[in-house]
Amino acid sequence: MTLSELAPGEIGIVKEFTDLEMSVKLMEMGCLPGESITVSRIAPLGDPMAINVSGYQLSLRKFEASTIILQ
Amino acid sequence: MKADIRVALVGNPNTGKSTLFNTLTGLNQKIGNFPGVTVDKKTGYSTLPDGRIAEIIDLPGTYSLYPKSQDESIVFSVLADRSNAHTPDLVVVIIDATNLKRNLLLYTQVADLKIPVIIALNMTDLSTKAGINIDIDLFAKKLGVPVVPISARKVEGIDKLKQAITFANKIALQESSIDVEAIAPQLIAQISEELKLDNPYFALQLAHQHETVKFLTPTESDRIEELEKEFSFHSQKSQATETIARYSFINDLLYDTVKIPETAKDETLSNKIDKILTHKVLGFVIFLGILLFMFQSIFAWSAYPMEKIGDLFAWVQNSLHQLLPAGPLTGLLVDGVIGGLSGVMVFIPQIAILFAFISILEDTGYMSRVTFMMDKLMRKVGLNGKSVVPLIGGFACAVPSIMSTRTIENWKDRMITIMVTPLVTCSARLPIYTLLIALVVPNRNVWWIFNMQGLALTGMYVFSLISAIVVAFAFKLILKGRERGYFIMELPVYRMPRWNNVAFSMYDRSKAFVLQAGKVIIAVSVILWVLASYGPGDRFAKIEQKYQQPQYAKQLNPDDLKRAINSEKLENSYAGVLGHVIEPAIRPLGFDWKIGIALITSFAAREVFVGTMATIYSVDGNADKIESVQKKMASAKNTQTGQPVFSLAVAFSLMMFYAFAMQCASTVAVVYRETKNWRWPAIQFAYMTVLAYAASLLAYNLLK
Numbered sequence: 001m002t003l004s005e006l007a008p009g010e011i012g013i014v015k016e017f018t019d020l021e022m023s024v025k026l027m028e029m030g031c032l033p034g035e036s037i038t039v040s041r042i043a044p045l046g047d048p049m050a051i052n053v054s055g056y057q058l059s060l061r062k063f064e065a066s067t068i069i070l071q
Numbered sequence: 072m073k074a075d076i077r078v079a080l081v082g083n084p085n086t087g088k089s090t091l092f093n094t095l096t097g098l099n100q101k102i103g104n105f106p107g108v109t110v111d112k113k114t115g116y117s118t119l120p121d122g123r124i125a126e127i128i129d130l131p132g133t134y135s136l137y138p139k140s141q142d143e144s145i146v147f148s149v150l151a152d153r154s155n156a157h158t159p160d161l162v163v164v165i166i167d168a169t170n171l172k173r174n175l176l177l178y179t180q181v182a183d184l185k186i187p188v189i190i191a192l193n194m195t196d197l198s199t200k201a202g203i204n205i206d207i208d209l210f211a212k213k214l215g216v217p218v219v220p221i222s223a224r225k226v227e228g229i230d231k232l233k234q235a236i237t238f239a240n241k242i243a244l245q246e247s248s249i250d251v252e253a254i255a256p257q258l259i260a261q262i263s264e265e266l267k268l269d270n271p272y273f274a275l276q277l278a279h280q281h282e283t284v285k286f287l288t289p290t291e292s293d294r295i296e297e298l299e300k301e302f303s304f305h306s307q308k309s310q311a312t313e314t315i316a317r318y319s320f321i322n323d324l325l326y327d328t329v330k331i332p333e334t335a336k337d338e339t340l341s342n343k344i345d346k347i348l349t350h351k352v353l354g355f356v357i358f359l360g361i362l363l364f365m366f367q368s369i370f371a372w373s374a375y376p377m378e379k380i381g382d383l384f385a386w387v388q389n390s391l392h393q394l395l396p397a398g399p400l401t402g403l404l405v406d407g408v409i410g411g412l413s414g415v416m417v418f419i420p421q422i423a424i425l426f427a428f429i430s431i432l433e434d435t436g437y438m439s440r441v442t443f444m445m446d447k448l449m450r451k452v453g454l455n456g457k458s459v460v461p462l463i464g465g466f467a468c469a470v471p472s473i474m475s476t477r478t479i480e481n482w483k484d485r486m487i488t489i490m491v492t493p494l495v496t497c498s499a500r501l502p503i504y505t506l507l508i509a510l511v512v513p514n515r516n517v518w519w520i521f522n523m524q525g526l527a528l529t530g531m532y533v534f535s536l537i538s539a540i541v542v543a544f545a546f547k548l549i550l551k552g553r554e555r556g557y558f559i560m561e562l563p564v565y566r567m568p569r570w571n572n573v574a575f576s577m578y579d580r581s582k583a584f585v586l587q588a589g590k591v592i593i594a595v596s597v598i599l600w601v602l603a604s605y606g607p608g609d610r611f612a613k614i615e616q617k618y619q620q621p622q623y624a625k626q627l628n629p630d631d632l633k634r635a636i637n638s639e640k641l642e643n644s645y646a647g648v649l650g651h652v653i654e655p656a657i658r659p660l661g662f663d664w665k666i667g668i669a670l671i672t673s674f675a676a677r678e679v680f681v682g683t684m685a686t687i688y689s690v691d692g693n694a695d696k697i698e699s700v701q702k703k704m705a706s707a708k709n710t711q712t713g714q715p716v717f718s719l720a721v722a723f724s725l726m727m728f729y730a731f732a733m734q735c736a737s738t739v740a741v742v743y744r745e746t747k748n749w750r751w752p753a754i755q756f757a758y759m760t761v762l763a764y765a766a767s768l769l770a771y772n773l774l775k
Contacts, residue, residue, distance in 0.1 A: 020307045020311065021307055022557075022559075023311060024307050024314065025139065026559060028134045029559055030172060032314075032315065032318055033315075040342065044350070044351045044444055045444070045447040050443065050562055054173060056173070057562040059443050059561075060560070061446070064558065
C-alpha cells in the first residue's frame with residue numbers, strides 16, 4: 001500500500017521508497033522509514049495532498065506520495 | 072563599512088531567519104549579488120556588545136546543503152569557499168524549537184564542515200507553550216556548541232545571541248555528528264589528498280556538488296568526476312545513506328535532551344482555518360475575493376501618491392527649465408533623464424503596495440495554501456502551483472513578479488512562468504486601454520447594469536489571462552525539462568504577519584525595482600528624447616524659418632504657433648522619420664506613421680503611449696490630460712479618406728498590439744537578470760511581437 005491510497009484522517013507508517021531521487025528529498029523533509037504519517041486533507045481538485053509528518057504539515061503531489069510504500 | 076567579523080545566518084525556510092536578520096541589522100542592510108549567480112545577497116551590519124562590527128549575511132532558507140533550487144545552491148558555496156571574500160568566520164544556525172528533528176538535519180551538515188557555529192534556538196516561546204521540554208544545557212554540551220534560546224518575533228534573547236557572537240571561538244569545537252568517511256571511504260580519502268583538504272565532509276560535498284560550485288577549476292572538477300567513476304560513487308544513494316545516518320544521530324540526541332508531550336501538537340486552529348480556506352467551494356471564492364480586494368487596493372491606494380510623484384517631477388522639470396539656460400544639454404537632462412526617471416518613480420506606490428500584499432499573504436502562510444489549491448489546475452498548462460503568485464502580481468507589474476518566480480524550484484516551470492507573466496495585463500496598459508475604449512466603445516449600459524466600456528476593459532483582462540495560459544501550454548510542449556518537478560513543500564502553520572517584514576519587503580523590492588529598471592528606462596528615454604528632438608539634415612532649421620514668416624504670427628496665437636512648430640518638428644525628427652519608415656509594415660494593422668512613433672517609443676515602456684500621442688497630436692505635452700488627448704484623437708482624420716483615424720477596428724487592433732507586444736524595457740532587463748542569458752528575453756521579445764502583429768492584423772481585418 002502506498003501513501004497516495006490513504007484517505008484524509010488515515011495514518012500509515014513509512015516502510016520504503018520506490019524512487020531514489022524522490023526519497024532523498026522526502027527524507028530530508030522528515031519522511032523517514034518508521035515515521036508515522038497522517039493524511040490531513042486532499043486539495044479541492046483532488047491533487048496534491050497535505051500530510052502531517054514529524055510534527056509539521058507537508059504538501060506533496062499524489063504521484064510523489066505513490067513512491068512512499070507504507071507498512 | 073568595514074566589518075570585524077563575518078557571520079552567516081543559515082536555517083530552514085519558515086524558521087524566522089529573515090526576522091532575526093532584520094532585528095540584528097535594522098535598516099542597515101543592502102542587497103547585492105553573489106558573483107556569477109542571480110541570487111540576491113542580503114548583508115547588513117550589527118554592532119556587538121564589545122563595539123566590534125559584525126557583517127551579517129542572510130543565506131537563503133534550505134532544508135539541507137544539497138540544493139533543490141537555484142537560491143539554495145548558494146548556501147554551500149558561501150560556507151565552503153575558503154578562498155572567497157564572503158567566507159563567514161562564524162555560522163549562526165537558526166533552529167525552530169517546535170520542529171527540532173527536521174531543523175537539526177541542516178545543523179549537523181553545517182557542523183560537519185567544521186566552521187565555528189552557534190545555534191539560535193528560535194520560537195522557544197511557542198515550543199514551551201506546546202509543552203516541549205528542552206534541556207538546553209545538555210543539548211549544548213552534547214553538540215559542543217553554544218545554544219541561545221531566542222524569540223525573533225518577540226525580540227527576546229537577541230542580546231544574548233549578540234554576546235554569543237562576540238565570544239564565539241575562532242576555531243570549530245563542535246562534536247562531529249556522523250562518521251562521514253564511512254559513506255565513501257576511498258573517494259573521500261582520494262579527493263582530500265589530491266585537493267589537500269583536511270575536512271572529510273567538505274570532500275564528500277565536493278563529490279556531490281563539484282559541477283555547480285564556482286570555486287573549483289575545470290581540471291579539479293573533471294578529476295573529481297573521474298574519481299567518482301573509479302570508485303563507482305552514486306550521488307543519490309550516498310545522500311540517502313547520509314540522511315538516514317544523520318537522523319539516527321538526531322534521534323539519539325533528542326531522546327536524551329527533549330521531552331515531547333504524548334498528546335498531538337495543538338494545531339487545531341491552523342486546521343480549522345484550513346478547513347475553510349482550502350474548502351472545495353469556499354476556498355476558491357475567498358481566493359477570488361482576496362484577489363479582487365488586492366487589485367482594487369493597488370489602484371485605489373496608489374492613485375494619490377502616484378499623482379503626487381508625477382506632480383513633483385513636473386514641478387522639478389518646470390523649475391529646472393526656468394533655472395537652467397535653454398539648450399540641448401538642459402533638454403537632455405530635464406526632458407530626457409528626469410522625464411525618464413519620473414516614468415520609473417511613478418510606479419513605486421503600486422510596486423510597494425503589491426509587495427505589501429504578497430508578503431502578507433506569504434507571511435501568514437496563505438500563499439502556500441493557494442499553491443496547494445491551484446497546483447493541479449496550473450500543472451495542466453505546464454505551470455506550477457507556485458506560478459500563481461507571479462501571475463497575480465503580473466496584473467500590477469511584471470518586473471517584481473518575474474523576480475518572485477525564484478521560489479519555483481523546477482527550471483522548466485520557472486522559465487514558462489517568466490515567459491508568460493508579461494502577457495498578463497499590467498498597470499501600464501490600463502491608461503492605454505481606457506483611452507482607446509473611451510474613444511470607440513459607447514458609454515451606455517447593456518442588460519441594465521453592465522457598462523459597455525467596463526465590459527470591454529474586463530474583457531481585455533480576462534483575455535490576457537487566457538492568452539497567458541494558452542502560451543504557457545505551447546511552451547510546455549516545446550521546452551524540454553531539465554529535471555523532474557517537485558511539489559514537496561512545507562505548509563507552515565498560520566500566523567499573524569510580521570509587520571516589520573512587510574515594511575522591509577516593500578522597501579527592498581521598491582529599491583531593487585528603482586535600481587534595476589531605472590538604469591534601463593533612463594537610458595532608453597535619453598535615446599528616445601534624442602530621436603524625437605533632432606532631425607536629419609537641416610529640416611528643423613527650415614521649419615523654424617517657415618514659421619518665422621509673418622502670416623503665421625498673424626493667424627495663430629503664440630501657443631498654437633508653438634504647437635504647430637513642435638508637431639511639424641516631430642514629424643521631421645528621427646523618430647518621425649522612423650515612423651514613416653515603418654508605416655508600410657504597420658499599415659495592414661490600420662496604423663499610420665503617428666501611431667508608428669507611439670509604437671516605437673512604447674518599446675521603452677507602454678505608459679509612454681499616452682504622452683507620445685499627446686505630443687503628436689500637439690496637446691500641451693502633458694500626459695495626464697487624457698481627456699484632451701482623447702478629443703484630439705477623436706477628431707483626427709485620415710488625410711486620404713477623410714474618415715476618423717481611430718475607428719473601432721484601429722482602436723481594437725491597437726489594443727491587441729499592446730496586449731501582446733513586449734513593450735517594456737524594464738521587463739526585458741529583469742528577464743535577462745533572472746535568466747542570465749540574452750536568449751530568453753530575445754525569445755520572449757520575438758514571440759510576443761509576432762503574436763502582437765498577428766492579433767492586430769486579425770482584429771483589424773475582422774472589424775474593418
